[in-house]
Amino acid sequence: MSSLFAGAIDRHFGIHATALEFRSARSQVLASNLTNADTPNFKARDLDFAEVLKAESGSLMPASVRMARTHQRHIAVGGSDPDAGPLLYRNPFQPTLDGNTVESEVEQGKFAENAVQYQTSLMFLTRKIRGLQLAIKGQA
Amino acid sequence: MALFDVFDIAGTGMRAQSLRLNVTSSNLANAENVATRPEDAYRARHPIFASFMTGNDFGAAGTFVTPGATGGAESTGVRVLGIVESSAPPVRRYEPDHPQADEDGYIYATNVNPIEEMVNMLSASRSYQSNVEVLNTTKDLLLGTLRLGQ
Numbered sequence: 001m002s003s004l005f006a007g008a009i010d011r012h013f014g015i016h017a018t019a020l021e022f023r024s025a026r027s028q029v030l031a032s033n034l035t036n037a038d039t040p041n042f043k044a045r046d047l048d049f050a051e052v053l054k055a056e057s058g059s060l061m062p063a064s065v066r067m068a069r070t071h072q073r074h075i076a077v078g079g080s081d082p083d084a085g086p087l088l089y090r091n092p093f094q095p096t097l098d099g100n101t102v103e104s105e106v107e108q109g110k111f112a113e114n115a116v117q118y119q120t121s122l123m124f125l126t127r128k129i130r131g132l133q134l135a136i137k138g139q140a
Numbered sequence: 141m142a143l144f145d146v147f148d149i150a151g152t153g154m155r156a157q158s159l160r161l162n163v164t165s166s167n168l169a170n171a172e173n174v175a176t177r178p179e180d181a182y183r184a185r186h187p188i189f190a191s192f193m194t195g196n197d198f199g200a201a202g203t204f205v206t207p208g209a210t211g212g213a214e215s216t217g218v219r220v221l222g223i224v225e226s227s228a229p230p231v232r233r234y235e236p237d238h239p240q241a242d243e244d245g246y247i248y249a250t251n252v253n254p255i256e257e258m259v260n261m262l263s264a265s266r267s268y269q270s271n272v273e274v275l276n277t278t279k280d281l282l283l284g285t286l287r288l289g290q
Contacts, residue, residue: 020285021142027281028142028149031274032191032216035153037267038160039189039218104270115277122284129289 012132015056016124022052023118029087030111033102041099044090044107051086143285145215146278148194152217153271159220160187160264164257171252174233176240181230181248184257188221226251 010017026047036042092101167184175181194217228251236245 024142024281027278028145028215031146031149031278034270034274035149036189036191036216036218037270038157038263039191042191042216104267108270108273111274111277115281118281119284122281122288126289 009132013125013128015053016121016128018056020118020121020125022047022049023114023121026114027111027118030107030114033090033107034104034111037100037102037104037107039100039102042102043100044092044102045087046090046110048086048088055086142215143278143282145194146274149215149217150271150274150278152194152219154268154275156187156189156218156220157264157268157271160189161261161268163187163223164261164264167252167257168254168261170250171254171257172249174238174240174247174249175230176242176247178230178232178248182250182252183230184226184228184250184252185223186226186260187223189218190221191216192219193217 026049029045029047033042033044033046090101090106092103093106094103095101163185170182173182194215230251231249232246233249234245235241235247238247241247
């Protein structure tokens with residue numbers, strides 16, 4: 001009974017809980033880039049939202065139709081490099097002599113974008129929680 | 141919680157940039173020093189930066205990143221490997237009236253390049269500011285998370 005409710009509440013929050021987690025992980029990656037803006041040979045990285053979304057929507061499917069990797073050497077669906085993951089390297093617009101690929105203005109833009117998206121996810125969750133509270137109390 | 145790691149990352153950045161600022165001000169303060177022998181002359185100092193992993197792997201706790209897939213390289217701070225002295229030769233000037241001149245009338249001034257140091261200072265202070273900005277934004281996000289559902 002209780003697991004039924006837990007599943008229902010999980011479904012009610014939908015993708016937003018995972019999205020919040022993704023945004024917080026991405027802000028960590030982008031902060032690393034900004035902090036290493038002056039470090040020689042540092043390569044800027046970023047998390048690929050599309051990749052994560054694909055993996056997440058796959059996990060929402062019933063297990064019977066999902067493609068399972070039962071061995072670590074199995075080739076993942078949609079990609080031949082199982083270790084690539086969503087964490088990729090950024091291609092710089094302008095190369096530098098010291099091998100650093102961080103472009104502060106790009107990273108600051110991405111960081112601000114990510115912060116706004118984080119707050120958007122927070123807002124969605126807040127509204128969902130209010131909806132639940134309304135349903136529980138039965139009055140506005 | 142990955143957002144808490146951002147405080148550590150930005151903290152290492154601020155520490156490194158403030159050390160760079162420190163070294164730069166030391167160079168600028170000694171820019172006019174002179175010495176009798178070339179080996180006694182003040183030499184410009186510069187910090188060497190390197191990135192390092194702060195040891196937090198969100199993949200272990202997160203749900204969407206499998207541990208090991210990212211190698212935990214996403215939490216990367218900066219540290220100062222050391223401070224090196226510039227190998228440029230000190231500037232030799234002919235000033236026979238100077239009290240510190242050697243028997244041939246030469247004094248040896250520092251190899252500090254004030255223009256280079258000013259650029260270093262600006263770059264360090266901008267980088268420091270961008271780290272502060274990251275910290276403030278992250279603080280806002282975390283406070284927002286605390287108020288979730290209210």
